[in-house]
Amino acid sequence: EPEVTQTPSHQVTQMGQEVILRCVPISNHLYFYWYRQILGQKVEFLVSFYNNEISEKSEIFDDQFSVERPDGSNFTLKIRSTKLEDSAMYFCASRRSGLTYEQYFGPGTRLTVT
Amino acid sequence: QKEVEQNSGPLSVPEGAIASLNCTYSDRGSQSFFWYRQYSGKSPELIMSIYSNGDKEDGRFTAQLNKASQYVSLLIRDSQPSDSATYLCAATLSGGYQKVTFGTGTKLQVIP
Numbered sequence: 001e002p003e004v005t006q007t008p009s010h011q012v013t014q015m016g017q018e019v020i021l022r023c024v025p026i027s028n029h030l031y032f033y034w035y036r037q038i039l040g041q042k043v044e045f046l047v048s049f050y051n052n053e054i055s056e057k058s059e060i061f062d063d064q065f066s067v068e069r070p071d072g073s074n075f076t077l078k079i080r081s082t083k084l085e086d087s088a089m090y091f092c093a094s095r096r097s098g099l100t101y102e103q104y105f106g107p108g109t110r111l112t113v114t
Numbered sequence: 115q116k117e118v119e120q121n122s123g124p125l126s127v128p129e130g131a132i133a134s135l136n137c138t139y140s141d142r143g144s145q146s147f148f149w150y151r152q153y154s155g156k157s158p159e160l161i162m163s164i165y166s167n168g169d170k171e172d173g174r175f176t177a178q179l180n181k182a183s184q185y186v187s188l189l190i191r192d193s194q195p196s197d198s199a200t201y202l203c204a205a206t207l208s209g210g211y212q213k214v215t216f217g218t219g220t221k222l223q224v225i226p
Contacts, residue, residue: 033213043158043202043216056213091157093214101146101165101212105157 002026004106006092012112013082021077021109023092031095032075033103034067036060036088043091049075082113116141116207120217128225133190135220137203140184146212147179149188150202152219158202162188193224 005024013019025032034046047057049067066078075094079086089110093103117140127133135149146165150158164170164177164186176189186205190197200219206212 031212035214042218043204043214045213045215048213058213089157095212101206102148102160102163103212103214104160105150108157 002028004092004094004104006090006106006109008109009107010110010112012114015084015113016081019079019082019111021079021090021092021111023075023077023106024073025075025092025094026096026104027073029094029096029104031055031097031103032069033093033095034077035091035093035105037091037108038088046077046090079111082111084113087111087113116215118203118205118215118217120203120220122218123221124223125220126223126225127193129193129195131193133193133197133222133224135188135190135201135203135222137186137188137217138184139186139203139205141205141207142181142184144184144205144207146206147177147186148204148214149175149177149186150204150216151197152200152202154200158204158216190222193222195224195226198222198224 007022032049037043047061048055089108091108092106095103119138149162152158162177164179170177174191178187200221202219203217204214
């Protein structure tokens with residue numbers, strides 16, 4: 001069964017450094033998402049991406065964040081200058097088409113900013 | 115603020131019993147509803163989706179939707195210790211590209 005994959009599983013970085021989180025969505029899916037979950041809190045939407053552009057973003061997704069689909073398979077989330085409060089689990093999700101609404105999540109990347 | 119609300123629990127049920135998990139939502143325009151299971155330290159795993167009023171059954175799981183009351187529920191029959199997890203209720207709100215808004219989750223403990 002196809003799955004969303006994410007790398008790395010755990011990333012430790014120093015405050016102010018740039019990080020890139022990588023995702024490979026399910027191959028025939030067209031809609032891509034990033035969510036985050038701070039420890040002990042609920043899953044929060046960051047951004048949605050369709051047809052090679054951002055379709056919606058939350059208030060969390062400020063100028064420090066960017067997303068890219070550099071090729072036909074990868075979907076990346078970049079944080080330019082990490083802050084302590086960026087420490088969280090980051091989940092990538094994908095959805096097949098406009099007629100189906102189920103989103104499937106990858107295993108996540110645990111980001112620790114020190 | 116458009117929200118999805120859940121009781122955080124924990125909800126404790128004995129093995130073999132029915133677990134009943136509930137959720138309310140504030141946006142009347144919400145169209146699609148989901149139940150995800152999340153084990154500690156893991157990602158959300160989709161277990162049910164429901165779009166129309168009524169019941170939807172899949173194995174031991176039954177999702178129920180009442181749009182008039184803005185209420186969604188999940189029943190787990192014959193609960194097993196492996197069902198112990200946090201269950202996340204989620205909805206796609208009106209507008210947007212179907213971003214999913216999650217509740218805080220209900221922690222379920224199935225006691226052997």
